[in-house]
Amino acid sequence: MTFRILLSLLFLNCISSVNAQEPNSPVDLVYPYVDSSNSRWFFFNSANRPFGMVNLSPDTDIDGAWGSGYRYQSDTIKGFSHIHAWQLSGLSVLPLVNFDLESSKDFGSPFSHANEIVKPGYHQVYLDRYGVKAELTSTLRTGFHRYHFTETGQQQILIRLGGKLGPSQLIDGSITQISPTTYLGTLVNGATSRRPFDTPVFFAIQLNRAVQSHIGWNAKEVSADLEQIKGPDSGLILSFDDRSDELLMKVGISYVSAEQALLNLETENSHWDFDQVKEASFTEWNNYLSRIQVSGGTEKAQRRFYTDLWHALQGRRTISDVNGQYADMTSGKHRIKQIPLDASGKPKFRHFNSDSFWGAQWTLNTLWHLVYPEITEEFVNSMLQYYQDGGLIPRGPSGGNYTYVMTGASSTPFIVSAYQKGIKGFDIEMAYEGLKKNHRPGGIMEKAGYEHKTNLGGGFQYYLKNGYVPWPIPEGRFGAHQDGPSLTLEYAYQDWTLAQLAKALGDQAAYKEFYQRSFNYKNTFDPETGWMRPRNVSGAWKTPFDPYDYNAGFNEANGSQATWFVPHDLEGLAALMGGKDQAIQRLNESFEQAEKQGFTSGTSHSQEAHPEYRRIPINYGNQPSIQTAFIFQKLGRPDLTHYWTRAIVNKVYAELSPDSGYNGDEDQGLMGSLAVLMKIGLFQMNGGTEANPSYQLGSPIFDEVLIHLHPNYYPGKEFTIRTLHNSPNSFYVKSGVFNEQPLKELELTHQEIIQGGTLVLEMSEKAN
Known part of the structure; x- marks a missing residue:
């Protein structure tokens, strides 16, 4: 065992021992229902691990990416799905009793929240229609089901192979029985306007009791071994004898093959002890959530804090298997690739699905890089794997596909910030090469949202030639979010961040190129109105102009909101305003x-x-x-x-x-991360992308915040923020002392924080 691995294990054991002493662990404080009435497909999570390939939970609504998944106000469960990811879904199952396929296709069951338990890593619900208590938990790549049948009758399990499921139309599927208790199968997520290629998902199912019989529906072909069950809304019902009122089912998932799904299942979940897996899931979540310990404040505030932190570790999903195999879909073809292995034969990192890092400069950059640096490092390596496979560092891949979600080169601040903070377990030369490519013609920056086949929607040629992106783009519409002023502001900030990396690597020519471009934001500021304002390709300002007009040249914003998007040069922006x-x-x-x-x-x-x-x-x-x-x-x-x-x-x-x-x-942890940072009083205006980045100190809501620093990345053991005289009315910071030295300004550098120590903030009801 290497010293690095030993340190990591000691770190996690230390966190676990702290948990054991707490009457309420972070898992017990999390409130998974938060905002679930407004849920979307990937928002709600229960039976999953951090960044899990499997995120198993009930679905009450299944039609579309928005308003789907688990919705608190809906009263009927239509299935338990194993994948709730950005633009991906898959393998919905449901236990049934005495269901007659000939008389009905309506298999959903009413349920009551009064008979439900939801915690990180676990979901229990009672299906009123069938009299089944269903329990769900998971490992990283497998789902584990325990069904308790409280009524007599034919015990069954429904497996859906086709039809609409969240963001995807499942356009094809097959399933094969390879033993009385084991099935292997495939589902195909049809292409969407956001994910351009059909994407297969593979599964392996194991049951602790033999299947008595099975029947399929809507099948184009049905052979004795079920080889060709497929169709627009196809599926299969498994039936069991009633000699036991309990039935266990394990499901492995893979994006590579059914055999790989079975390997994931046999490697991660080789036994039938449901409670052991459930408790292991609680332990893993507690280990992650306990990296930050808060004390003081109300119980409600603490519960909400850990709910926010839990959300910060959600949504972005593992897509590589236990042995490091993964599916490369960047070309549109399903190509099986291999993550590099370390000396012990283990994959060096995981590969990921991910919504865009649009906005991550103020959220994940700060939280992950400081508290979960090993996660940051894995994500950077995953981005570079996409670069090797498809030629571009992605800004939001799905199932190995480029999606070109949102705009700009949002991965640039994420990678630059990681490097500037000393997270360097990746090939920086490759990263720099890929980032420069993204910021030049032919790169990802010039693609508008979901612009798969062209590169005109981002107006990048005008940004380079005229110093701003016009609105509208003269050539027409090629994707989404073709909002000239917003694109100009985003490109300028991202250029500034890349300039910082060029400077750190000693590339003066590139530093000058991107640094000069970072001032292009001034070209979309209208001195007459004092707002960022759209202008056309000839330079004329949009008339009439209303700074509160939504999506009129501003991406998911209005002019008033977008005007302040100059995080790298606020003094320059202020000068423009007088x-x-x-x-x-x-x-x-x-x-x-x-x-x-x-x-x-x-x-x-x-x-x-x-x-x-x-x-x-x-x-x-x-x-x-x-x-x-x-x-x-x-x-x-x-x-x-x-x-x-x-x-x-x-x-x-x-x-x-x-x-x-x-x-x-709440895009896959962005708002959860923001809430965490505001509540502990740490922020980074420019995304932490300059050399030895600084943290702005805000107004913590707790009496004490203890951050356990990862020993494989940072030399200090703990960083503590302690407040004096804190209260709901005492939110002004009167003074700050770090390691017994008074602060001249309410900022600390990254190097100061990672050396460890204690920051004491004296709070007051009055501003200084």
């Missing part, structure tokens, strides 16, 4: 107006385009303006940062309710 005082006054007025609407465009992402809600000047329900409260601090008014961050936390990220919680677009 100076810091004028900029602060305008931003404060925007917050005062936004407060009247609760700081968000309604209480869910679906309300963002509402004629009234969309006119909000600052929106903490979506990514484009979630940095704005910390702009005050960068412009010399930390007191306003403290005031408004507390107000936002209390209004937007405090509830424990199925009907609210993120009040917008």
